[in-house]
Amino acid sequence: MKLAFVGGTGPEGLGLAMRMAFAGHEVVIGSRSKERGEEGATKVREAVPAASAAGGDNAEAVRDADVVFLTFPYSGQQATLEVLASALDGKLVCNVVAPLEFKQGVGAVALNVPGGSALQEAAAQLPNARVVSAFQNMSAEELQEIHHPILCDVLVCGRDAEAKQVIIELANQIQGVRGLDAGGASQSRYVEMLTSMLINLNRKYKTQTSIRIVGIDGGQ
């Protein structure tokens, strides 16, 4: 599949692109600047020598993509989707955004966003796209260590069951990862908030944490 990463030059986008390239997919790193997109693609090729990786501006990146991952900070979501809305018509869009801010002495603080969750806000801006959410809880650092399995569940939310299945299958291609259907769009809030909890656990325990759901077939 051809996978685009909008805002893919950040650590999370790059890490996910590296894992997907490693799984054999064609990846395109998008950025507001064409040059930075190309630099991102170079980093993917450095990490995954066999990668089919290109870079460009966000609009170029999404043009022929089968799946578009949104991997920018929440603060940029509304403006970026305004620009890309028509280019994303009919596309399968996977939102990786977790709305949070950092507060001194507290750490990561999940934001209560007006639309309920970053997913629901993205879906409202992209009425003709098939929008789901996933991968918010994965450590960018661990994603970039492409030979290291990551034991975690990726919780996929959204109202389009077929679109969720595509993302679950992509998640399952990362070693150690299990994709799970975590329900409708309104459930995304819980998954997005988990990111803040895990960031704070990472800091407290000086490690990289992830989450596993116990009790579902194939779980521990």
Place this chain on the structure above:
Amino acid sequence: MKLAFVGGTGPEGLGLAMRMAFAGHEVVIGSRSKERGEEGATKVREAVPAASAAGGDNAEAVRDADVVFLTFPYSGQQATLEVLASALDGKLVCNVVAPLEFKQGVGAVALNVPGGSALQEAAAQLPNARVVSAFQNMSAEELQEIHHPILCDVLVCGRDAEAKQVIIELANQIQGVRGLDAGGASQSRYVEMLTSMLINLNRKYKTQTSIRIVGIDGGQ
């Protein structure tokens, strides 16, 4: 230790009391009605024949307790704590409350509560108690199957590190369970919201789910 369960006649309170009685602690089941508290204690003794279990009204139940668990629905929290506030002065209080409601066609929906989390609201009402939160994510059904190990992490939040350590050690006494310090009081919101996510996963996958944090010493 002597452990009291305020509102302990509900399935979560009873389940937790059974596990704690099974671990050798003295438990007291509190209810608004003395008789229902005593009925709860009878259920604990039926499940755990060796249990030291008594019942009574909530005020009696907390009187000599070392730790007081709050195991009622969020809708009753403010009123119950108003009544018990002075009786809880100086006590270690563990809030098990997860604010949520059920909506047709959606399932469990976590509430955004004015104080940030049920823990922070309880702490504000009990300024002289040592208030932490934990155990919100455990299945009442699984808790009541006392011979069945439960593989999960219990995430303990609050500002009193010693109080959290007491609760972590109690959690560790349930077979399969690992207690973790999940940070300050403001982190409780994430843990409380997880309850709704897990309830909805249970319904979707027709199972009992729980959560495990991967990547911390002793984790998988």
